[in-house]
Amino acid sequence: MAGFVGEAVLSGFIQKLVDMVTSPEFWKYARKEQVDSELKRLKNILIKIYVVLNDAEEKQMTNPLVKIWLDELRDLAYDVEDILDDFATEALRSSMMAQPQQGTTKARGMLSSLIPSASTSNSSMRSKIEEITARLQDISAQKNDLDLREIAGG
Known part of the structure; x- marks a missing residue:
């Protein structure tokens, strides 16, 4: 039973x-950074994996x-989440810096320092x-x- 609950969590x-x-925010930033085709491929693989989890x-x-495959998938899913979190942070930072702000340049500098850049180049991302x-x-194969x-x- 514990395995099934764990795998239900993995599905989620x-x-x-x-x-x-x-x-949509992800895709807007992905197009800007010219990594949208890579993200589309990642999304398609995730969906192919998701549909066989049951x-x-x-x-x-x-x-x-x-069981070993599911354990490896779980570990890899955490790595995927880390990269997507980095990407989301960059997208948020980019959108915040692009929006007109009420306030001074100093305030923007403070915002920028609060949201550190995980990756500033699209080639790194x-x-x-x-x-x-x-x-x-x-793992999908x-x-x-x-x-x-x-x-x-x-």
């Missing part, structure tokens, strides 16, 4: 990552390789997204070897 966590990647939950009790997408692609299928509710 993967859904949260998909929601993050599909937010099947994986059922099969983990009889197939220890599926692109490489992070490409690296995590490649790792997701690897394993679902075929484990004969994980999309089932109702996924």
